[in-house]
Amino acid sequence: LETKIAAMFGMEAAIYCPSGTMTNQIAIKCFTQPLDELIADQTAHVYRYEGGGIAFNSAVSTRLLNGPRGIISAEMIEPEINAENIHFPHTSLVVLENTVNKGGGNCYHLEQIKPIADLCAKRSIKLHLDGARIFNALIFTGDQPLDYGTCFDGISVCLSKGLGTPVGSVFLADKNTIKYARRLRKVLGGGMRQAGFLAAAGIYALDNHVARLQQDHDHATLLEETLNSCNWVTGVLKVETNIIIFDTVKEASYYLPKLAEKGIKATANDIRRIRFVTHLDVDPDQIQYTIDSLKSLNE
Structure with missing residues (x-):
């Protein structure tokens, strides 16, 4: 499952976890250091619905933007990136959500994402996608998953929402990040025994439940x-x-x-x-x- 979905998005590796909250929290921990700051929309799942995990797990603060129906842009993000100054937290991560839950399932199009990816690359900021419903977005926009792999440092994909599996979410990134993510999954209690049958359901869903x-x-x-x-x-x-x-x-x-x-x-x-x-x-x-x-x- 991990190899299959990583290849779909053109990412090097992936890790299967029990929940999307865990994959997002692992991603934030991988891409930040304590005292850093991440940027996200004020409706973001990572901020609203993950139990304060950004602060508790990563000791990171959050800079909230107010995009139309949760969609933020490079123009909104750039002025919120902190200058390198001991008075300010270091801006190390931007998190996007696609589709936007609180926005009513609305989507980023790839042409909206690319300027954000370019800005993050220019400013040495990591870019993570909470893609709990990414396949819904791909069906709507017609964008291709491989294009996402060129834009994001990390992607979380939920298997138990639209794809309909019993449980699970996958975090995709480069090999070194996923190596560290495996340690974090263990620390967070996400290492599961006999998880192969759950992963098999994910493989079936990727093969049969996307177009539908x-x-x-x-x-x-x-x-x-x-x-x-x-x-x-x-x-x-x-x-x-x-x-x-x-x-x-x-x-x-x-x-x-x-x-x-x-x-x-x-x-x-x-x-x-x-x-x-x-x-x-x-x-x-x-x-x-x-x-x-x-x-x-x-x-």
Whole structure:
């Protein structure tokens, strides 16, 4: 599995871990030193949803940017790179997320990434991709995984989201980085016994579950169209992949139980914001049932 996915992205090596949080935290530890600073968007998973691991595991501070729907640019990043001065933390890492979870599954295109990669190379800053849903982005943009290997120092790829495996995420980088990553995985408790059958599921998913992501995207678009016609919905973030985020007239806590009664699982993203995700376990009949159920909530 590690050899296969590293080759797909043109990277030298890879390491299989239990979770995307672990692969991201290992990457940050590999690419920084204590007292350094990384740059990321304020919606970034590494900042919001990894338990403060940046500070705890790596003793690194975070410079947060506010990009449109979580997409940051080289023009936004460059003025936030600290000068070499003992008063400032050393800027050593930029982290991008593709697709952007909090942004509603929206994507970076390669032409947006390349200027960031060029800036990081010029300033001797490492560039890591939280690619938990990278294959969704590739399906949407038509970009090729090999091109990503030329832009990033490290890439995390989740196997248990859109690809549908039981568990696992892979960190891709050069051989020396992955050698150190294996020590970090051990220290963090991520070394698993008898993990071959989990890795086998990852191989199967890479061979069989990438192209079918388009169906998830199509399903998400159908839900987007329906939600835009519902009078209890005030707005829907433009859908690009398999995440649907929408705002509601009343608080999300009012609608979630009603959806649950109909067997529809959703989460609140804010007081009046709800999130759906389509995936391989949701078939066309279930999408139609969901569409009918959403319409039934019209008041």
